Amino acid sequence: MLGCRLSAAGLTVADDLPEAGQGVWLRADPVRLQPDLAAVWLLAGARLAPEGRAACALKELFADHGLAYHPASPERGYLLLDEAPQVRFVPPWTVAGRSLDEVMPIGADAARWRRLLSEAQILLHQHAADDHASDSGTAANGLWLWGEGPTSEAADLTPRVRRVYAGDFLLSACARYSGLPCEQIDPTSARIPGSLIEWRPDARLDAGDNLEQLSALVARARRRLRLGLISSLELATADEMLQWQIGHAWPAWMVPGR
Numbered sequence: 001m002l003g004c005r006l007s008a009a010g011l012t013v014a015d016d017l018p019e020a021g022q023g024v025w026l027r028a029d030p031v032r033l034q035p036d037l038a039a040v041w042l043l044a045g046a047r048l049a050p051e052g053r054a055a056c057a058l059k060e061l062f063a064d065h066g067l068a069y070h071p072a073s074p075e076r077g078y079l080l081l082d083e084a085p086q087v088r089f090v091p092p093w094t095v096a097g098r099s100l101d102e103v104m105p106i107g108a109d110a111a112r113w114r115r116l117l118s119e120a121q122i123l124l125h126q127h128a129a130d131d132h133a134s135d136s137g138t139a140a141n142g143l144w145l146w147g148e149g150p151t152s153e154a155a156d157l158t159p160r161v162r163r164v165y166a167g168d169f170l171l172s173a174c175a176r177y178s179g180l181p182c183e184q185i186d187p188t189s190a191r192i193p194g195s196l197i198e199w200r201p202d203a204r205l206d207a208g209d210n211l212e213q214l215s216a217l218v219a220r221a222r223r224r225l226r227l228g229l230i231s232s233l234e235l236a237t238a239d240e241m242l243q244w245q246i247g248h249a250w251p252a253w254m255v256p257g258r
Contacts, residue, residue, distance in 0.1 A: 007149020008091070009078060011173040014151065016072035024084050027147040028069060028077040029092070030140030033100065033121065042095045042103070046140040047074040054127035058143075061123055065116060076169070077143065085109050089146045093238045105145065113145065152177055162194035171198055193230050 009025035030048035034041045048055055050071040058077075062069040068080040087107035095103050105113040121142045128139060164175040164182040175182035185198060199217060201210040218235060225233050225246055233244045 008147030010149040010152040024081040026079040028143045031144045033142040047138045048140040161196040164196045166198035
């Protein structure tokens with residue numbers, strides 16, 4: 001969308017904590033840790049009551065380590081750091097289906113952050129019956145640290161799109177930062193050139209049916225590319241991107257003008 005690298009925490013903290021000010025931020029989001037015979041698995045969709053006893057206990061835990069913990073919403077939290085940590089954290093979209101041991105922090109300060117994660121997990125286990133977030137399907141029993149970086153300051157950017165259709169909080173924060181309008185997804189948004197459109201799988205469908213829906217959406221967009229209604233098409237995940245120009249929408253021997 002922006003053609004530059006920005007930290008997730010630095011972007012979203014401005015929306016979650018408008019009075020936060022400048023600093024180095026780290027996302028500390030509630031998660032569910034699910035053990036099995038082979039490993040411990042990380043599940044998304046957890047919630048933690050910002051004013052609950054568990055959140056208060058986490059504030060005390062991190063304060064003992066010289067860190068300020070801010071539970072901004074039931075789904076998101078932040079740590080304010082004195083400086084950028086000498087460690088690499090793994091973003092949550094790379095974690096699905098992997099063992100916890102494979103995605104723990106690595107780097108010079110890794111031991112400290114692994115210890116903090118372990119202490120937070122123990123604390124949340126002790127507060128498992130905390131407030132309304134204690135629903136067995138959504139109650140957090142761990143935190144996930146990721147997205148470290150400074151508060152994103154205003155910059156003179158030229159966005160690569162003209163509008164955003166998304167429900168994802170990070171995409172919405174990117175749109176706000178770049179001065180783009182951001183609206184909820186609707187069936188007609190895929191027809192508007194210059195748009196970034198978030199595709200989300202339907203939780204009511206299985207993986208195969210969701211992939212069929214995505215394939216149909218891409219096919220319709222490629223058809224518009226062949227007809228010259230759009231000049232290019234990009235399909236992106238959080239980590240990589242595929243791009244088609246008008247010539248890619250036709251077999252080589254059928255490209256117009258050849």
